[in-house]
Amino acid sequence: MIGVFPEISGRFLIDGEWHKAKETKQVHNPANIDEVVGEAAACSKQDVTQAIDAAAKAFKTWSRTSVEERAERMKKASEALKPMIEESVSLFVRENGKTLVEAKKDLLRCVEVMSRMADTLIEWWKPVNVGQSAQTVQVRRRPRGVTAVISPWNSPMILTFKRAVPAILAGNTVVIKPATNCPLTVLTCLKVVASSFPDGVINIVTGSGSKIGDVLCTDPRVRAIAFTGSTETGKIIMSQSAGTVKKLFMELGGNDPALILPDAELGKTDIQRIRMGVLRASGQVCSAIKRIYVHESRYSEFVEKLTREFERVVVGNGIHPDAMMGPMNNKAQFEFVKDVIERTKKSGANVAELGQKMDTETWDKGYFMLPSIVSNIDHDHELVGVEQFGPVIPVISYSDEEEAIEMANDTPYGLRASVWTQDKAKAREIADRLEAGAVFHNNHTIFQDLRLDFPGIKESGLSRETQWGSLELFTDSYGFAD
The missing domain is CATH 3.40.309.10 (Aldehyde Dehydrogenase; Chain A, domain 2)
Known part of the structure; x- marks a missing residue:
């Protein structure tokens, strides 16, 4: 079992409380498949519904907090996570298979995303005047609601944080579903991050996507879904979420x-x-x-x-x-x-x-x-x-x-x-x-400014990110005219 953080093994987070799952799936070390690194909770549909309940309840108050408070809490959370990096690297390597260098880079990028996006928030949130001089029109923003973040097994840390962090900063609450193949580092780090926010702002469930994913896709209270994974799964999510016309961000397959x-x-x-x-x-x-x-x-x-x-x-x-x-x-x-x-x-x-x-x-x-x-x-x-x-x-x-x-x-x-x-x-x-x-x-890499990202076109994704990062993806803008 995981020696350093056994308290998250086989558990999931709802409304500030860590629950022990009735059923779990073993997480194996891909470098030594006989080694069990820990367990992933096999959440039920009822568990996911309760997570959405908690997020919907917390949204009523979290969405009305000031941008200054949201940014301050995220900066505080990033500082709390920094000391965890060194001790989390080996866990990440053991459950995912990355090298030490790759694993540490991913973890450090998560801290950077938290800090930089918090710095970006306040300027981005300011209303923008548009239109003709005869009528004053402001473009203003509001958080969208409960957001589902579904992350993959290949780069679970950075691809969870690059979606969850801007969603939370924009005033949304989140239900995060990490991949069951390697959720332990995500759970460990988000345990620290969640302590900087009110209960219910961050909720985490794990389990088979085919068993619990439809709850996130069909519940009308979930207003946005950020998914990174295969094109085939992305198409299923699009189909299931169509009934409630959710806002979708998708980074899918590539060739x-x-x-x-x-x-x-x-x-x-x-x-x-x-x-x-x-x-x-x-x-x-x-x-x-x-x-x-x-x-x-x-x-x-x-x-x-x-x-x-x-x-x-x-x-x-x-x-x-x-x-x-x-x-x-x-x-x-x-x-x-x-x-x-x-x-x-x-x-x-x-x-x-x-x-x-x-x-x-x-x-x-x-x-x-x-x-x-x-x-x-x-x-x-x-x-x-x-x-x-x-x-x-x-x-x-x-x-x-x-x-x-x-x-x-x-x-x-x-x-x-x-x-x-x-x-x-x-x-x-x-x-x-x-x-x-x-x-x-003359390169094939990532953007050095982690606020930048551009999902693919055709069957590789939906939505676009800008100089403001993902913040725009998790809000609704509206015009205020007088």
Whole structure:
């Protein structure tokens, strides 16, 4: 069991009280599946309804607090969470599989989101005058209501905090549903955060989405849903929430292309950035590079350089400081990626399994997988079209720019993309034509300003974030005229 924070194992939070679940699901260490890290509560539909009850009750008073009080409480909560980072890192690694470096970055980003969004709130909340001089019209904002935050297993911390924090700051109350595969760090950290807010502002339930998710989607008191996860699940949520016309924020699946132009530099830094863009969190990132299109004049050179870079990757238990890539998070995803790779090998494509096993004796005890580069593969291959969500990357050759853009856009997804060239104007020109929520030049990463984020287009998401972060997503604006 979790040694440091046993009080959250198998529990859920409603109206300031932690409840012990009647049924639980074990959370295993993906680096050693025999190790039980803790338990996730298997909440019932009644539990979720009670959580919504508490959030609806708390909303009546929390929504009327001043923006100054909300910001002050969030800043206080961020200060309380800071000392928890170091002691929470190992728990996060053990339940999720990330490396120590990746886990610590995620936790620190959560604190940063809390602090920066609190600083942003007061200026953003101010009314804005619009319209003609003959009539004074103010755009004013009000919180929307109870907000459901449904977060995924791949990056549960930052993707919970980036939705819950602005929702709370905007005056809403939240019911958070972390993924049952790794909810423990989320619960541990939110336990600290919740103590800075009135009871009922933050409520947390865990359990199977197919069993309890429909309660969050159909209850008319839930006025907004922020979901990060698969496109398939997102479509179900859209359908279930349509009856009460909820406001939806969705960051869904992706099949991100990277376009390597003929003049790309392809130096050491570039190749490292591409490797990180592919293999961050073992490739289990919605916005990871999932297919690479390289101009035929640079194809052999690129594959050779990326191969050397992948050969450096040490795969092992993320708790070890020398591990560069940890295991995959769960059996289902591990088996899915394995099967896709096996079918790719049988298709005749060249699959190069690279990297180094940190510990051969314990390798089979976890969901470990060496990274692979697939060359001599066509654009219409299964591996190119699927969101593989694992450490395998297809590299496809192209002959001209139009062909590359057409192939990059030939997908139902549109989350992120990147263009690799020494010509910034050319990168912008191509970016205008790529169907993606965000395009990076000579990188494929996240926005350094964590208030910024742009969900995808097409089947990769809904809504848009701005310089004000997610605050606008969790409010209703209205016009006041006199």
